Amino acid sequence: MAIHSIFDYTSLRCEFEKSGISDHFIPLIWKHVVQNPSCDMDSIPSLPSAAYPLLRSKFRSMTSAVSSAVDSKDRVTTKLLIRLQNGTSVEAVIMRYDTRLGKYDGKPRPGGIRSTLCVSSQVGCKMGCRFCATGTMGFKNNLSSGEIVEQLVHANRFSKIRNVVFMGMGEPMNNYSSLVEAVQIMTGPPFQLSPKRITVSTVGIIHAINKFNDDLPNVNLAVSLHAPDQEVRCQIMRAARAFPLTKLMDALLSYQASSNQTVFVEYIMLDGVNDQEQHAHQLGKLLENLKSVVNLIPFNPIGTSSNYKTSKDQSVKKFQKILRGNYNIRTTIRQEMGQDISGACGQLVVNLSEQRSAGGASLLTDIEDLHIR
Incomplete structure (x- = not known):
């Protein structure tokens, strides 16, 4: 790009170095921009x-720029359509959770509204998961670190963001350098987000998982597993052929040994495909040596072209009961948010020809409740 985002750290640092300007001014610049997002460069003081x-x-x-912001009827979810300078668009979703309405470890707790932002890392996606609308777009381009961070700047104007999850459009680990730089910016001044409140989701890019803890210590790792065996996984996730399940599990065990981090396992429930009792037992045995939290995700329809159906409630609950009771695996069922604005998991897609939103993104019950310190 001819013009860079001020949050493209590597570009900014390199330009400063060439001009003999200290990089200690960079956080000061960012602080001013966060407080004045539409400012011109001459207004930044003390440079x-x-x-x-x-x-x-x-x-x-x-x-x-934010092209549109749509609230769900309950105003818990806000979906932002963000237009990039190359003319393409991505979506980011703000999810609000009232801590006073729930309990943690069985105890009521004080608090208030806590907001999580689901960010995109690419325009489109090349992974081709058959249950996900984003894959229908194909892959358009990677986002720069600055374009990822700008989603956080935009979102903070709507709600103070406490948690960030890379679960929007794209495969974050296929845009690894921008992912790492964006997270490092988010965890430094002026944003100062805790690494423990950032989660990166991947379909299982093994070579990236192998260096994830070194590059982003204490950041949470979520893996879109979606099937307990390689054959079923390849049927519903085209990219799974490149990342065999046995090698993926070896990578996750190595990651956990070095990081001591709990791994979040995402598992979309597809009626008659991966939601039967035998699948639950297979999954339990697959994860028996991994410290994990399994998040069961109700399938969200992505249009008339989909051949998949949502699992019945009783199937989901039975699946959860087996994982919990037989294998002692902490298992949650994702609370969907923003379905009335197409803001639910797997529905995120942007009609680029018309520049209008046709989808959304989602998360879970409350990301902080799933963290095991």
Whole structure:
């Protein structure tokens, strides 16, 4: 891109180094932009004089803009359609959770509204999962680290964001360098998010998992498993052929041994495909040596072209009971949010020809409740 986001750290640092400007000014610039997202570069105070022409010529405070913001009827979920400078769009979803309405470890707790942001890392996706609408777009392009961070800046104008999950459009680990840089920015000044409140979801890119803990320590890892054996996984997830289940499990065990982190396992429930009792037992045995939390996800329809159906409630509950009772695996059922605005899991897709939203993203009950310290 000819013009970079001010949050593209590597580009900004390199330009400063070439001009002999200290990079300790970068957090000061970001703080001003976060407080004044539409500012011009000349309004940023206390910079060396050489910084201003450089910033004006090569950077913008925000390279993206919110095209639309749609609230769910209960106002718990807000879906943002964000237009990028190359003309494409992505969606980010804000999910609000009132801690006063729930319990943790069986105890009521004080609190208030806590917001989680689901961000996109790519326009489209090349993974081709058959149950996910984003895959119907194909892959368009990667987002820069700045474009990812700008989603957080936009979202903070609607609700103070406490948690971030990379569960929107795209496979984050196929855009690994931007992912790492974006998370590092989010966990530093001025955002100062805790790494423990950031979760990265992947279909299982093994070579990236192998270096994930070194690059992003204490950040949560979620794996879109969706099937307990390789054959079924390949049927519903085209990319699974490149990442055999046995090698993926070896990578997860190695990751856990080095990080001591709980692995979140995402499992979409497809009627008659992967939701039977034998599948639950297979999954329990597969995960028996891994410290994990399994999140069972109700399938959300993605249009008339889908051949899949949502699992019956009794099947989901029986699946959960087997994992909990027979294998002592902590298992939750995802609480869907924003379905009335197509803001639920697997529905995220943007009609690029018309630049209008046709989908959304989602998360779970409350991400912090799933964290095991």
